[in-house]
Amino acid sequence: MSYLVAIALGVGFAVSVAALACGLAQGRAVVAALEGAARQPEAAGRLTSLMIIGLAFIESLVLYAFVFALLLYLRLPPTADIIKLLGGK
Amino acid sequence: MIPRLRLLTAGALGALLLGPTSLAQAEAGGHGAEHVGTWLNWLFQVKVAGHPLVTDPAQLACAWSLTLVLALMVTAVIGGRRFSVRPGPFQMLLETGLGALRTVVESVMGPRGGGFIPFLATIFIYVFLMNVLGMLPGALSPTSSLSTTGALGLMVFVVVQSYGLRRHGIGYFRHFLEGLPLYGFFWVLAPLVFVIHLIGEVFRPISLALRLFGNVTAEETVAITMLGLVAAGRVFIPIPVHWPMLLLGLLTSFVQALIFALLTAVYLAGVLAHEEGTAR
Numbered sequence: 001m002s003y004l005v006a007i008a009l010g011v012g013f014a015v016s017v018a019a020l021a022c023g024l025a026q027g028r029a030v031v032a033a034l035e036g037a038a039r040q041p042e043a044a045g046r047l048t049s050l051m052i053i054g055l056a057f058i059e060s061l062v063l064y065a066f067v068f069a070l071l072l073y074l075r076l077p078p079t080a081d082i083i084k085l086l087g088g089k
Numbered sequence: 090m091i092p093r094l095r096l097l098t099a100g101a102l103g104a105l106l107l108g109p110t111s112l113a114q115a116e117a118g119g120h121g122a123e124h125v126g127t128w129l130n131w132l133f134q135v136k137v138a139g140h141p142l143v144t145d146p147a148q149l150a151c152a153w154s155l156t157l158v159l160a161l162m163v164t165a166v167i168g169g170r171r172f173s174v175r176p177g178p179f180q181m182l183l184e185t186g187l188g189a190l191r192t193v194v195e196s197v198m199g200p201r202g203g204g205f206i207p208f209l210a211t212i213f214i215y216v217f218l219m220n221v222l223g224m225l226p227g228a229l230s231p232t233s234s235l236s237t238t239g240a241l242g243l244m245v246f247v248v249v250q251s252y253g254l255r256r257h258g259i260g261y262f263r264h265f266l267e268g269l270p271l272y273g274f275f276w277v278l279a280p281l282v283f284v285i286h287l288i289g290e291v292f293r294p295i296s297l298a299l300r301l302f303g304n305v306t307a308e309e310t311v312a313i314t315m316l317g318l319v320a321a322g323r324v325f326i327p328i329p330v331h332w333p334m335l336l337l338g339l340l341t342s343f344v345q346a347l348i349f350a351l352l353t354a355v356y357l358a359g360v361l362a363h364e365e366g367t368a369r
Contacts, residue, residue, distance in 0.1 A: 049193070056348045060296065063303030070306070 001085075004076065011073045018065035025058045128227045129153060147236040154231035157222055161215070186210075190350070197351065198358040205357060208248070213350040216241070220305050220342030224335050230305050238302040242294030245353050250290075253360035261360075265290075293356060297349060304345045308338035 033051035037044040129152050132143040143149055168179045176184065190210055194202045216232065223230030231237040253261045265286040312331040319330055 052344060053348065053351065056344050060300040060303070060348075063307065064296075064299055066307055067299050067303045 004082065007072050007076055011069050011076070014065045014069035014072070015062065018062045022058055022062045026055050029054045029058065126227070127153070127229045129156070129229075147234045150229060150231040150234035150237055153222065153229045154219065154237060157215075157218055157231070161218070193347075193351065194354050197354045198361075201361070202354065202358070205354065209350045209354055212241075212245075212353060213346050216301065216349050217343055217346035220301075220346060221339065223305065223309055224338060230309065232301055232305045233309055235298065235302045238298040241301070241349070242296075242298035245297060245356065246291075246294035249353070249356045249360055252357060256361060293352075297352060301345055301349060304341050308334065308341060312338070 029051060033047045033054075037047050127149065129149060132149065132152055133141065135142040143152065171177060172180050187206065187210055190213060191203065191206055194206060194209055198205065219232045219237070220230055222228050223233060257263075262283075265283050312334050315331040315334060319326070319328055
């Protein structure tokens with residue numbers, strides 16, 4: 001049972017922790033792009049596309065965490081079975 | 090031209106209005122995302138020589154991919170007939186998109202990158218339309234299956250490695266030892282660096298596949314969950330609460346398709362530019 005608890009906790013924490021780090025990293029990327037655009041408004045278009053590409057890379061790390069959380073989640077038995085296992089109705 | 094555009098917009102909005110119904114019914118029926126009813130679900134009943142044709146949701150995704158390819162081929166043949174010096178809207182759209190893609194690819198690959206535009210543009214258009222296909226009511230994104238994205242990643246891997254081998258011959262493996270000083274003690278580290286670089290090379294198509302799969306599946310899961318909130322009431326009022334998520338999904342589909350094509354361009358540039366010593 002504690003195995004299932006561990007898996008469930010892992011599923012819950014996987015994307016949350018990844019999203020926390022992703023938020024910090026993407027914030028830094030956007031700050032750098034905004035400072036560059038404020039310094040040189042005519043470069044804003046190129047900076048925007050570079051920023052979008054950088055954000056997609058950082059986001060892909062969250063997606064790897066999501067994919068593994070999905071793999072773990074699909075291994076959990078349905079809640080009804082667990083309630084039966086615990087002796088409920 | 091304008092009345093046709095109005096008809097198209099009205100048709101698209103009407104089609105999207107039907108979207109909540111099918112997905113919400115699937116969610117209310119308690120099925121998971123892979124049992125959403127699509128227009129091609131009758132393939133599960135088709136039998137060829139006694140064996141069922143389609144047994145797996147991944148094969149259904151493949152069927153949708155084939156449908157998209159057929160539709161693209163028909164569009165290319167019919168739309169391409171009217172190309173002229175005074176472009177119509179379809180030609181303008183294609184030319185603008187390809188021009189922008191060419192600019193970006195040439196900034197990554199240098200002037201030699203122009204030759205790869207057909208390959209990269211095909212990847213971009215195909216992946217983008219596959220991602221968006223899931224937003225139409227009753228259709229399924231082929232990229233929501235890891236098989237499709239894995240196949241695309243494998244294709245990129247084979248193309249990049251074969252270009253490298255063709256360009257450099259057997260000396261292609263020399264660049265695996267890049268960055269290692271080749272005198273004295275450091276020869277011992279050569280196998281380790283080789284293995285690390287090999288693992289990095291193998292991971293690249295896996296990361297491409299996982300990134301695309303994760304994006305599309307996340308968007309679709311969120312949309313289905315939002316519709317589940319709508320469908321769970323006693324009275325079913327079809328409010329399309331998932332449309333903001335679909336808008337965001339449109340943006341991420343575009344960005345992920347662009348990222349896929351750009352990363353392919355980056356890997357190709359890395360393999361082709363090696364003899365001049367330029368590190369891109």
